[in-house]
Amino acid sequence: MSTTTHPVPVPLPADDGAGRRLYWAVADCWTIVRRDLTHLVKQPSLVAWQLGFPIVSVLLFVYVFGSAMEVGEGVSYKDYAMPGMFAMTMAFGFMNTAMAVVVDKERGVTDRFRAMPMASSAVVTGRGVSDVLHAALDLAVMAAIALVVGWRPDDGLFPALAAFALLLLLRFALIWVGVLLGLLAKNQESAGNLFAVAFPFGMISSVFTPPSLMPDWLGTLAMWNPVSATANAVRDLFGNPVPGGGSWIEEHALLMAVVWPLALTAVFLPLAVRRFQRLGR
């Protein structure tokens, strides 16, 4: 049954030392990203499903509710709602992150990675990079649909690119929320329940209606929602109408569209990393 020869057909790769460590941290991250990108390529229907909600929302709000929506004097609702839709899609993206994390955890893939000599940071950084790439794809598809239904960014190319960068920054910040929730969730079902949290988080904001039209307390909540800051900042950069409530937070949307994501990252990135390390407890 057994012999005394040791199995050594594969020499151990030389991957020690600070420089090699850094190289492999990046290389391992890229390996994980390639895996996630392969998933996208092989499951186009999944991408379509994830885009389904914003696309249906675009059509509903522009063609069904749009005619009844009055957000300001001479303001086209389409121009108001479209940047909001972009921001909402970025905000809801954390659920995709959480779901991917919980699926890997449930199927034992995370444990397999953790029992391998790869850079353990790559599991988290790889998720981050591929989610940002995925979000960029989502935005491209949505922007194309928005252009088809008649939305136009009016302030030129560079402000528009800056707007997309801010949208991706919000998505990036929420990746860590998604990773944390995915690690905390027991299973896919409980991760699915996150929508109950995400829905009001996305909606109680300036995405579809100006907070100034809401009851005072709710309006304040909506104004301070990070999604509102990003939505208003990108409206400004796209040259689309911005709700003019006149409050400090609304006047400083551009600033807050940077500050909020950085603050979220500062809080949730360490929490997510800590939670990941504590899987061994």
Place this chain on the structure above:
Amino acid sequence: MKPPPPTTPAAASSSYAVVAEGLRKTYGGGRGAPATHALDGLDLAVPRGTVYGLLGPNGAGKTTAVRVLTTLTRADAGHATVAGYDVGRRPRDVRRRIGLTGQHTAVDGILTARQNLRMFGRLFHLDPAHARRRADELLEAFGLAHAADQQPQHFSGGMRRRLDLASSMILAPEVLFLDEPTTGLDPRGRSEVWETVRGLTAQGTTVVLTTHYLDEADKLSDRIAVVDHGRNITEDTPAGLKRAIGGDRVEVVAAEARDLPAVRAAVARVAGSGTAPSTDEATLRVHAPVAEGVPALTDVARHLQDAGVAVADLGLRRPTLDEVFLTLTGAGTDVPQPATEAAA
């Protein structure tokens, strides 16, 4: 960075691939909840090149033991070395020398089999060309070459397990951990996995196998540790374990109920000293422990012949691992067992 690795770690030259001493791991226990002692002073010594079975009921601590030995979980106390490296202090050195196949088939269902193995090869830090080559070798070795470019989500359970095992063999590990490798497989899938494991040990890999299938432990293991309540309650070869709970028994099945007294008398004459035959009236079975199996069998046959009794069956029974297991873990007796859940 770190101090350079010793060229020959003391334990690496030892004859044990895995050594664990007094491993303890407690879950819960906060806020008045009862603590679960998943590991309660577990000791193990796995000789190199053997298949070592960890056998025990659900919740005995087998999975926790594997998680500690594969660096996935930190033990609260005790220490362990795997392939000569301390799992707590040198996890990376351990990870380069082990393979793990857990209870779930942890392969990517969407990447093809080949893409899976290349990805794992890269994550074991092989260069791209080497990872490609190794993937092809493993697909061939594990009988998956025909399905190399298909997605594991369409594989049979046995094929998925084989891919899972192949993914654990990227660096041809010194120690391979298999945590209930055949749970959920059909009989064909199970025998496929058994064949594969036997093939690996022929190449000298040490295998640590957890299972609650007694036949699996019996068929595959060179040595078995019976684990219960987080402790190693006994350790021996499968044959030794069977011997330990009592020797052979002679069993005679009478042809008719009226023959039972005569059969009983014949069996009583060969029974070991101080023991009386047990009789099961319903199945017409009479059996008794004997000191020497084969002579007792010929003797009882002669006694029956002398008495002119024809019997339905006559044989020598060796205890099965089931009986060993039940005897040692006390399961199935009236003694209440404290609940030990959540060893996962």
